[in-house]
Amino acid sequence: MCFGPELAAAAEAVGSTLTTVAPYAAAASTAASVYQNQRAAKAQAEAQSQALEAERTRQQGLQHQADAEIGKVTAQFDPAAQEKALADAQAARTTAATGAIKPIPTDNYQTPTASAPVEVKNDLQRQVSDSLSKATRSAQAQAVLKAFGDQQLGANININRASQRVGQLQNFSQGSSSLVPLDIAAAHAAGNGNLENADIYNVAGSIANLYGNTRKKPTPYGGYPVDGGGNLQFDP
């Protein structure tokens, strides 16, 4: 018993069917590949967006901290605050200087004598009082002058400290932002699975296409209808 002709016919039928189906399989694979590509692109875009959003949040937080530091230090330049700081500095200086003024520690050596006329004693009182008044006024004036330096020193210390803190925040900001390229690279890797699938579908589609093309009977005249004798049929 020989099934040769039947098998050949069956194979021919299957081949014919595959040939018919191949273009559809190729189209389906291409569609799947496109879909997977789109999914990959979407996953990448989402991952990138998340990475950028996270960095933006970090930078915003650091900026808020820096703003707060700068706000605190610039508040001292408010006219009222400056006036108060200067007044405090002047009061402190004046107290330190004039508070130290006192009569010379007494001892047994002094003029005038105890028996001196009252005019002489009064004159001494006046001389001493005048000198002390002058010295006190001078000390007060000097205290007011030096208080500007005291206030400036206090302000400078605050500015330097704020500058150090802001510098540190800037350091953190730069450190974080320098990692953004790596974050984006990682985001691109997020769609790799879909891209692999897309590649597989793409290859499968190419194979199906190739199979369909190799099994296709030659169509002379670019597939235009021919008659039994192979001649082109034209519609009148």
Add this chain to the structure above:
Amino acid sequence: MCFSKPSIPDTAAQAREDEDAREAAISAGTDTVNQNFAKFTPSYYGGIADAFRKNYQPQVDQQARDARRATTFRFANNPNSSAANRVAGQLEGDYATQSANVGSGALDAENTAKTSVEGERGQLLNLVNAGSGLSNVAEQSSNFASGFNPPASYSPLSDAFAKYTGALSGAATAQQAGYAPNPFFQKQVDFLRGSPAGSSRTIGGG
């Protein structure tokens, strides 16, 4: 058919962890420096000012006493003169000025110490921010904070009352000892002496 995913080393996550660790180290270093410098309070600086006053005010007091003694001797022949009163008044004024200078100088010493401490603190924080070893910075800040005793030495007060105890009294003494008077000093000695011994004449001062 099996398609294994290629192993992508998550260097981004690792780098982010490293950065977090770096920032944490800087924050910890800053905290350490701040803790070691916490002793530099207004009270601490007030102590420096107080030390300055305790060093210099007794010197001023002593010099003033010496000057007063010198002027008392100088006017021993005419203690009840307006000239003696004027000099006594000037001496009181000069003493007041010197005392005020000590009080003000105490604040200057305080400010100098503040500047020094803040400068050192800033340098240490720069080291922290630059990523210097935390233990190194901690040790440095601790050493500075514990060893800071400004100022290292106080210079002695110069003779603030030399005009009472120096040249003039020296000239008067020399003249009394029989030396020829120096014309320049003589006028001032005469002025300081005022009226003849025993006189109690009062001249309006100013």
